[in-house]
Amino acid sequence: xxxxxxxxxxxxxxxxxxxxxxxxxxxxxxxxxxxxxxxxxxxxxxxxxxxxxxxxxxxxxxxxxxxxxxxxxxxxxxxxxxxxxxxxxxxxxxxxxxxxxxxxxxxxxxxxxxxxxxxxxxxxxxxxxxxxxxxxxxxxxxxxxxxxxxxxxxxxxxxxxxxxxxxxxxxxxxxxxxxxxxxxxxxxxxxxxxxxxxxxxxxxxxxxxxxxxxxxxxxxxxxxxxxxxxxxxxxxxxxxxxxxxxxxxxxxxx
Numbered sequence: 001x002x003x004x005x006x007x008x009x010x011x012x013x014x015x016x017x018x019x020x021x022x023x024x025x026x027x028x029x030x031x032x033x034x035x036x037x038x039x040x041x042x043x044x045x046x047x048x049x050x051x052x053x054x055x056x057x058x059x060x061x062x063x064x065x066x067x068x069x070x071x072x073x074x075x076x077x078x079x080x081x082x083x084x085x086x087x088x089x090x091x092x093x094x095x096x097x098x099x100x101x102x103x104x105x106x107x108x109x110x111x112x113x114x115x116x117x118x119x120x121x122x123x124x125x126x127x128x129x130x131x132x133x134x135x136x137x138x139x140x141x142x143x144x145x146x147x148x149x150x151x152x153x154x155x156x157x158x159x160x161x162x163x164x165x166x167x168x169x170x171x172x173x174x175x176x177x178x179x180x181x182x183x184x185x186x187x188x189x190x191x192x193x194x195x196x197x198x199x200x201x202x203x204x205x206x207x208x209x210x211x212x213x214x215x216x217x218x219x220x221x222x223x224x225x226x227x228x229x230x231x232x233x234x235x236x237x238x239x240x241x242x243x244x245x246x247x248x249x250x251x252x253x254x
Contacts, residue, residue, distance in 0.1 A: 007098045008035045011091050034078045036064040049075040096155040097179040103152050105180060110149040110187045113172065115165040117142055129161040144168030146176055165193040170203065197254035213250065224248035 012031050040063040041047065046055050052072040060069040070078075082088070117129040117140045126139040140161035146154045157172050169190060185208055192212040194200070200209055221227060228247035236242050 002098075002102055004039075004098065005032075005036070007094050008032060008039070010094055011035070011087060031078065033064045033066055034070055034075065037070045037075060038079070040064065049079065092155065092157065092175070093179065096176055099152065099154045100176070100180040103148055103150070103154075105148060107186070110189060111154075111173070112147045112149065112151075112189045113165070113169045114145050114147075114191050115142060115163075115168055115193065116145060117161060120161070127161040129163075142168065144172045146172050165191060166196060166199045169194060173207070195252075197252045200252065201254050217252075218250065224250050 009032060012028060012035065037060060038049070040060060041049075041052075043063065044055070044057055044059040046052060046060065049072055052070070052075055055069060057069075061067060064070065082091075117131050119131055119138045119140045120126055122139065126141070128137050129140045129142060130137055131140060142159045142161055142163040144157045144159065144163075144165070146156070148154060155172055155176050157168065157175070159168055159171075169188070173186075173188065185206065187208040187210065189210045192214050194209065195211050195214055195217070200211075203209060218224070226247075226249040230244040230246040232241045232243075233245040234241070234243035
């Protein structure tokens with residue numbers, strides 16, 4: 001209903017692994033089914049292609065339009081072929097264009113950008129980064145994620161494990177804007193990693209950046225100017241106000 005399967009077909013036609021000339025249609029159908037297998041794995045609680053080794057259900061076969069689901073070897077080989085053919089770049093652009101049209105975005109949409117470090121176990125040496133959930137520094141890849149104000153995922157980009165969010169944010173926003181140009185200044189909510197005076201000064205000309213102050217950047221209300229009236233933000237189960245919020249001006253040195 002959303003047209004996603006049509007997007008998968010475009011990805012294969014635009015940038016597909018090599019197919020034998022006399023079996024082009026059959027091979028293309030098979031590759032479409034492989035893409036559907038990878039897409040629908042979470043629907044049957046299969047989150048890694050390695051887990052296909054022990055999967056014996058019928059749900060994934062039904063969703064991929066096959067009598068039996070593809071196994072681990074076929075899926076891994078197909079992923080490797082996609083990587084060598086450069087399909088990751090095509091997939092990123094076409095999926096972001098599809099997601100933007102699906103959720104009907106306009107110049108008033110507020111976007112959210114965040115970063116995530118995912119540990120990677122590899123025989124190749126990789127840059128290390130801080131894994132926020134465990135607090136450990138491990139070899140990893142950095143994910144930059146773009147969502148809208150309703151939490152719909154719009155684009156994900158992968159970078160070096162030591163990539164900072166001040167690098168990932170401009171890259172993902174610029175790439176997304178190629179699919180959905182905005183005629184006005186866009187509002188972007190971002191984590192406190194981007195609470196850098198130099199970064200905000202550079203990008204505030206193009207975007208309205210909403211971020212969070214670090215706790216070591218202020219010492220109470222005296223650090224703020226033009227303090228407005230406090231209003232309730234959060235209440236507990238008995239209706240008592242536990243958090244308040246007020247408008248204020250904060251000067252950040254550059």
